[in-house]
Amino acid sequence: MASQPSLLTLAERQVTETLERRRGDIVDLAATLVGFDTTASRTGADGGEVPALQALLAARMQSAGFEVELFVPEPDDLPASRMLAAGHDMTGRPQLIARRPGTGDGRSLLLNGHVDVVEVGRREAWSSDPFRARLSAGRLYGRGACDMKGGVAAMVLAAEVLAELGVPLRGDLSLNTVTDEESTGAGSLACVARGLHADGCLIPEPTSGQVWLGSRGVLLPTVEVDGRAGHTGLARGDELDGPGVGAIERILPILEAMRGLREQWWAQRGPGETPGWIVPTHISAGEWIVTFPDSCSVQLHVTYGIGQADADGWGTAVEREVEARVRAAALADPWLAAHPPRVHWSTDVPSGTISADEPIVRTALGAAASLEHHTGITSQTTWIDAITFSRSGTPAIGFGPGDLANAHTVDESIDVSELVRAAQALAVCAMRFCGVAGERSPRPRSERTEGVAQPAGLLAAP
Incomplete structure (x- = not known):
């Protein structure tokens, strides 16, 4: 085995070496999680296979000595928010909070991850069953392997090994697995409403090992x-003077207007800024093959x-x-000027960021440096529960x-x-942020953020 980097303490080396030996367990858990169909669009009394997955994780964390809470939020438990429609239903989708108390004088750390995944699309396009994990050439394949059941497996094994080795963390360590991240963010919002909080939070989303300080809104x-x-x-x-007018063709000026708006945002962006983007993701129209469609709607991801x-x-x-x-666009089109389009708004998940000087950021950068990982602060675009x-x-x-x-491929x-x-x-x-009783974790210069530029696109909102 290659020697461990010298910037780790003896206890840290023991933990990292144990996790290296547990490589197979990490992969096995990730593969097991992939095997549960937890597609985000699944709703209803049974919740798909979310309850079974969460029960498995709850049992593991309980066996590792964590205090475990598994709950299904009721509509009244959710706060009023632009993120959610009134009466948002989470039936059949339990949320998991597991906590291992520290000795009482350290910072508390939360590890959060979502277990819902996006639709697989055309199954015939996949090389194998998307819900039966496949290991090939050092890669694990399956829906959610990257986003983010692999990350969930990594954080569960990290928490288990810390507990199994009896590492005496001074601060509380909590693990939280949620649903609805791929749609509304309701899972983490429900956990916050239930009182979940910590001094810092790490979310092992697919960041390529980099630190994401925040994200755009949606x-x-x-x-x-x-x-x-x-x-x-x-x-x-002349279709407009004919017996029918096709709504599909009439929506084209709107799509062109959205394309122009997104390009304008990027053309006018400041140095390092990450502005928004607009993507048509779903279109619905038509009742019969020989009938002009009398309506057309397009859903946009903005x-x-x-x-x-x-x-x-x-x-x-932005609305x-x-x-x-x-x-x-409607005023410039004869038909749309006489028949104005309608815009319906649903949810809004907010943008946000934190400072590069936050202790959780410095801890992540320092730990990565001690492990000789190539990690920095990068701007990113997709929304994650970190904002909540x-x-x-x-x-x-x-x-x-x-x-x-x-992800999503x-x-x-x-x-x-x-x-x-x-x-x-x-x-x-976890060891450095929470602290280890009887041991002073190293804080090498690489953990300090002096001179680390925060991307301009992630500056805090006024």
């Missing part, structure tokens, strides 16, 4: 336009940068900008295994060696 509007039903066999040269958010981090200003661009915790007073960062480019996968490195980094972070 709006999910639907734009609807009217057509006029009629027999397509009677179509003639991200917005921190600099585009309002003073509270929400996307109200107004999108609506104004839709109105302008940071806004509630628990500074949180993304810091985990896997490349985001592999056909044949999603993750490098097994990254899972081991992530588990080691998370364990060392």
Whole structure:
């Protein structure tokens, strides 16, 4: 075995060496988690396979000596928020909070991860069953392997090994697995509402081992336009004067307007800024193959940068900008001017960031440096639950295994060696952030953030 980096304490070396020996256990747990179909769109009384997965993790954490709470939030348990529709239903989707008390005089650390995954799409496009993990050439394949069941496996093994070795953490260590991250963020919001908090939080999302300080916000509007039903066999040269008007073609000016708006955002961005983007993700129209569709709706995924958010981090200003661009496009089109499009707004998950000087950031950077990982602070774009915790007073960062480019893809996968490195980094972070009774963890110069530039796109909102 290669010698461990000298910047680790004896206790840290013991933990990291144990996790290296437990490589197979980390992979086995990740593969087991992939085997549960926890697709985010699944709702209803049975909750798909979320209850079984959460029960498995609860049993493991309880066996490791953690205090375990497993609960299904009721609609009244959720706070009023732009993130959620009124009466948001989480039936069948339990949330897990596990806690190992410290000796009482250290900082508390939260490890959070989501267990829901996105739809697999066309199964025939996959090389193998997306819910039966496959190990090939050092990579683990399956839906959620990268985003983020691999990260969850890494944090569970890190917590288990710390407990099994009897590492006397001075601060409390909590582990939290949630649902709904891929849709509304309701899982972590419910846990915060239940009182979950800590002095710092690590979320092993697929950050390629880098530190994400925050993220852009997300709006999910639907734009609807009217057509006029009629027999397509009677179509003639001037459709607007014919028996029918196809709503699909009438929505094209709106899509072009959204393309122009997103390009404008990027053309006008400041140095290092990460503005928003607009992606049409779902379109619905048509009733019959020989009938002009009399309506068409398109769902948009609208991200917005921190600099585009309002003073509270929400996307109200972006909503107004999108609506104004839709109105302008409609006025320039004869049919839409007479039949104005309608914009329906659903949820808004806020943007946010934390300072690079936060102790949790310095701890993550220092642990990675001691493990000789190539880690820095990077700007990122996708929304993660870190925003919910940071806004509630628990500074949180993304810091985990896997490349985001592999998330949500056909044949999603993750490098097994990254899972081991992530588990080691998370364990060392826990020891340094919470503190170890009777031992002073090293704080090498590399842990300090003097001279570490915070991306301009992640500056705190005013």
